[in-house]
Amino acid sequence: MPRVTVTVRDFGGHTASATADYTVAPPVRGGYYLAGNADPTADLVGGNFRSLTQYRSLADGYVFPGYGMTWLRDLGRAGVALNVVLELKHYGTGNPGAQTFTVDGVTWTVPAPAMTIQQRPGTTWPRAYGYGQVLAGQCDGLLARALSQYRTMGVPVNLQLASELDTDHEFGTTESGVSYTWAESDARAVQALTYVVTWLRARGLPAGTTFSVGAGGFDRAGFRRTHPEALMSLLDFLQWNVYATDPTHTALGRFRRARDWAVADLGPVALSRPVIVAEWGVQVAAFPDQAAWIATVPPALARLNAERGPRIVRTNYFNSGWGTLSPKEAGVAALRAAYATRPFG
Amino acid sequence: MAAPTVTASLDASTYSPGDPITLTVGYADPDTRPVTLTIVLTDSQGNSSAPVRVTAVIDPLTVGVADDSGRAWTKVSDTGTTAVYRVVA
Numbered sequence: 260m261p262r263v264t265v266t267v268r269d270f271g272g273h274t275a276s277a278t279a280d281y282t283v284a285p286p287v288r289g290g291y292y293l294a295g296n297a298d299p300t301a302d303l304v305g306g307n308f309r310s311l312t313q314y315r316s317l318a319d320g321y322v323f324p325g326y327g328m329t330w331l332r333d334l335g336r337a338g339v340a341l342n343v344v345l346e347l348k349h350y351g352t353g354n355p356g357a358q359t360f361t362v363d364g365v366t367w368t369v370p371a372p373a374m375t376i377q378q379r380p381g382t383t384w385p386r387a388y389g390y391g392q393v394l395a396g397q398c399d400g401l402l403a404r405a406l407s408q409y410r411t412m413g414v415p416v417n418l419q420l421a422s423e424l425d426t427d428h429e430f431g432t433t434e435s436g437v438s439y440t441w442a443e444s445d446a447r448a449v450q451a452l453t454y455v456v457t458w459l460r461a462r463g464l465p466a467g468t469t470f471s472v473g474a475g476g477f478d479r480a481g482f483r484r485t486h487p488e489a490l491m492s493l494l495d496f497l498q499w500n501v502y503a504t505d506p507t508h509t510a511l512g513r514f515r516r517a518r519d520w521a522v523a524d525l526g527p528v529a530l531s532r533p534v535i536v537a538e539w540g541v542q543v544a545a546f547p548d549q550a551a552w553i554a555t556v557p558p559a560l561a562r563l564n565a566e567r568g569p570r571i572v573r574t575n576y577f578n579s580g581w582g583t584l585s586p587k588e589a590g591v592a593a594l595r596a597a598y599a600t601r602p603f604g
Numbered sequence: 605m606a607a608p609t610v611t612a613s614l615d616a617s618t619y620s621p622g623d624p625i626t627l628t629v630g631y632a633d634p635d636t637r638p639v640t641l642t643i644v645l646t647d648s649q650g651n652s653s654a655p656v657r658v659t660a661v662i663d664p665l666t667v668g669v670a671d672d673s674g675r676a677w678t679k680v681s682d683t684g685t686t687a688v689y690r691v692v693a
Contacts, residue, residue, distance in 0.1 A: 261673035265612040267631045267665045277612040281625060283693045284618050564620050602620040 287560055288340055289598030290575030292538065294583070298330045302578075303339075306595035307603060310340045310573040312537045314422065317388065317401040318372070319351025320360065323408035335414030340573060342537050344419045344473060345405065347388040347398070347451075348376065348427070355386065360400065362407050367400025378430040387427070389434035390444075390451035402458055415467030418459070419498055419537060420452045423475035424485050445484040448472075456493045469495035471535060476500055476517030483524040491529040497521060497569055501539040502581050503552055508545065510552065510559035514571065522568040533572040540582020549584060550593035557600040564602060608633035608665050619693035627669070627677060627689040635663040638684075 261283070266276045290310025293299040299311065311334060315322045322345070324331040335341050349355070349372045359368045374389035388398050409416070421427060428444035439447060456470050472490070474482055476499025486497070499517040503510070514536070521530065541552040556574070564570050576582060576594055584590025597603065611630040619625055639660050645653040661684075669677045669689055677689040 261671060261675070263612065263614075263627060263669060263671045263675075263677070265610055265627075265629050265631075266668045266670070267608045267610045267633070268668070269608050269633050269635065269665050270663050271635075273607045273633075275608045275610045275631075277610045277629075279612045279614045279627065281614050281616070281693075282618040284620055286621060561620060561623070564618075565616065565623060567616075570618060601622045 284564070284570060284572075286604060287564070287571060287602045288573040289594065289603040290340070290342075290573055291594070292575050292577045292579060294579035296325065296328070298328070300330055300334065302591050303334075306591070307598040308594075309338065310342065310575050312342045312344065312419075312575040312577070314344045314346065315405075316346050316348055316351040317398065317405055318349045318354075318358070320358075320404070321351075321408070322405040323412045332412055332414055335412075335416070341414065341416040342419055342471075342535055342573065342575065343416045344422050344537065346420075346422055347372075347374075347390075347393070348422070349386045349388065358400075360404060362400065362403045365403070367403060369400045370397055374432055374434040376427040376432050378432065380430070384433075390447040391434050393451040393454055399458065402455065403462075406459060406462060406464075410465060412465075415465050415469075417469040417471060417496060417535065419471045419473050419535070420455055421448070421473035422537075423473050423500065424448055425475045425478045425481040428481065429478070441481065442484060445481055449485060449487060449490050453490050453493065456490075460493070471496040471498040473537070474499050474517070476520075479520045479524065482517060482520055486521070486525050486529050488526040488528045491526070491532065495532060496572075497525075497529060497532045497534045498537055499534070500577075501536050501574075502577075503541040504545050504581055506545050510555040511562060514539075514556070514559055515563055518563060518568060518571070530569050533570050536571060536574040538577035538582065539574050540577040540580070542581045543583065543585045549590050550596075553590070553593040553597050557597050557603060561602045606634040608636075610667075621693055623693040625691050625693050627691075629667060629669070629687040629689065630685065631665055631667060631687070632685055633663060633665050636665060637662040 260280050262278050262280050264278050268274045288310035291299050291308050292312040356371045372386040372388045374387045375384040376387045378384045428441045432439050432444040452472050501513045541549045546552045578584050609632050613628050615626040641658050643656045675691045677691045680690050681688045
């Protein structure tokens with residue numbers, strides 16, 4: 260940490276000194292996600308892409324690096340910071356029921372997922388392993404399987420537990436026939452995710468492993484409820500996602516929304532943690548010139564990181580869903596240009 | 605002679621590469637006194653010049669800034685009690 264020393268001296272030789280320390284942070288890591296957890300390597304060529312988001316369900320028998328996904332390990336070895344969203348949400352396997360499998364000589368049986376999340380009216384509600392199931396130890400086998408695979412992958416990752424708790428809980432949850440409100444679901448998730456982090460840390464993790472919990476970051480009360488100090492003391496990063504979906508949305512406004520809530524509402528432990536923006540994107544319907552909006556992101560981040568509060572250290576463009584780049588080539592070129600610019604470059 | 609005093613404060617604690625860093629130095633010395641001399645020349649015939657005023661500082665302080673990272677700070681202002689320096693992170 261550099262130190263500046265100021266010394267004053269009078270004619271008689273009397274002196275006094277004062278010091279001030281400061282840190283010059285590394286550049287922000289510009290990152291990416293390609294739809295379908297697809298191999299992004301070709302898109303990353305020629306750009307300053309140093310961060311990546313991936314999604315895995317604990318239900319999947321091939322969590323790390325993922326079935327046929329050896330490129331994930333290769334990117335990690337090449338210095339790309341990996342953010343792996345590890346979800347209780349059930350996908351990645353066609354088997355909706357109980358699972359019995361063996362991990363390192365131990366046979367585990369995990370019951371069928373008993374919770375529904377993302378209960379938006381008029382949609383099919385996804386299933387997930389329930390917070391009660393986690394706390395009862397019924398999902399320990401899933402954690403053991405993922406941990407065993409992770410240990411052999413050879414590169415450390417940030418484990419982001421859940422993708423977006425606010426999206427998962429917005430319309431309440433149901434576990435084993437019992438309904439829970441949004442706030443009740445948040446409280447249950449905090450307990451369950453505390454259990455997961457504690458369980459994994461107790462069993463030994465590869466050096467460099469870090470943790471965060473997932474939030475869309477679109478609801479202030481939910482963000483506050485899911486970031487209590489006791490949980491944050493177990494985590495290494497804050498995290499939220501950023502989307503421009505309306506022509507009035509500016510990069511500065513969108514990137515700072517959850518940040519300002521955090522600064523106002525969270526405790527000192529939470530605010531000591533840097534921020535991963537696991538997803539950011541600009542919707543082409545709102546901004547036909549996606550490249551122009553992308554070009555406004557570097558100065559917005561430089562300004563935000565110059566303010567008091569947690570620093571945003573990774574931003575991964577979500578080339579899928581709302582963030583789908585269309586045309587893709589122009590969008591990826593815009594990302595390359597942005598990531599070559601301060602505070603990325 | 606009394607000892608001088610000094611304070612140093614930065615406008616943030618963490619910077620991104622390329623950010624401007626601003627250092628504000630507050631300094632004082634009880635012995636430091638501004639004085640104003642008013643000079644009037646008078647010849648033998650009693651003719652006097654217009655008065656001329658000059659100012660001086662008794663026991664002025666010199667301020668030095670050193671950075672162990674090797675960055676060279678530039679002074680951008682100095683009131684005599686507050687000096688502002690700047691460098692690029």
